[in-house]
Amino acid sequence: SAxxxxxxxxxxxxxxxxxxxxCQVDSQVTMMFWYRQQPGQSLTLIATANQGSEATYxxxxxxxxxxxxxxxxxxxxLTVSNMSPEDSSIYLCSADLRAGELFFGEGSRLTVL
Amino acid sequence: AQxxxxxxxxxxxxxxxxxxxxxxxxxSDQSYGLFWYKQPSSGEMIFLIYQGSYDEQNATEGRYxxxxxxxxxxxxxxxxxxxxxxxxxxxxxxQQMIKAAGNKLTFGGGTRVLVxx
Numbered sequence: 001s002a003x004x005x006x007x008x009x010x011x012x013x014x015x016x017x018x019x020x021x022x023c024q025v026d027s028q029v030t031m032m033f034w035y036r037q038q039p040g041q042s043l044t045l046i047a048t049a050n051q052g053s054e055a056t057y058x059x060x061x062x063x064x065x066x067x068x069x070x071x072x073x074x075x076x077x078l079t080v081s082n083m084s085p086e087d088s089s090i091y092l093c094s095a096d097l098r099a100g101e102l103f104f105g106e107g108s109r110l111t112v113l
Numbered sequence: 114a115q116x117x118x119x120x121x122x123x124x125x126x127x128x129x130x131x132x133x134x135x136x137x138x139x140x141s142d143q144s145y146g147l148f149w150y151k152q153p154s155s156g157e158m159i160f161l162i163y164q165g166s167y168d169e170q171n172a173t174e175g176r177y178x179x180x181x182x183x184x185x186x187x188x189x190x191x192x193x194x195x196x197x198x199x200x201x202x203x204x205x206x207x208q209q210m211i212k213a214a215g216n217k218l219t220f221g222g223g224t225r226v227l228v229x230x
Contacts, residue, residue: 104158
């Protein structure tokens with residue numbers, strides 16, 4: 001099974017700052033996905049990141065707030081911009097390998113003060 | 114739109130006993146996949162088991178089995194011989210198989226399981 005690593009694993013951030021989360025997959029994948037899990041909630045898809053094209057955002061999420069990069073087939077970044085306490089969440093990336101194999105990174109737990 | 118429902122917000126189970134976690138789904142798609150993930154307090158999402166909509170046999174992975182009833186649109190997870198380390202949140206998720214959009218997941222609300230010694 002593929003290994004997906006994320007960093008940072010956790011961070012405490014000040015209001016108004018931005019933080020970039022990195023996601024590395026140990027094999028080439030077509031699609032990568034970014035999810036948000038607010039405290040006590042389930043996971044919600046933020047966007048789908050395709051290599052070589054702009055990310056596709058879900059309803060309620062916009063590129064200015066969550067810019068995403070996908071420079072190659074093994075790597076993606078998600079930036080949480082101009083953070084507020086409401087952005088305190090676990091952010092998870094996942095990679096689409098093939099049918100029945102959709103794994104997640106360890107998650108990045110962000111606390112915004 | 115797809116919807117996943119987990120009706121049990123929390124459950125207690127005695128160590129070494131089996132537990133069934135409910136999951137029902139709603140979709141108009143003919144082709145889809147169903148996943149179960151475990152999320153311990155550390156926050157990582159651990160893949161447990163997968164069932165494709167065209168799979169005729171119920172999926173099994175060690176102590177995990179998926180009771181797939183397509184006509185009833187249910188995909189319950191059965192954990193046999195519960196262990197203390199099974200205490201965690203469990204999420205059911207459905208995978209849309211849209212070529213252009215990738216196989217993104219829609220998650221249920223989760224069930225918290227606490228295994229008692």
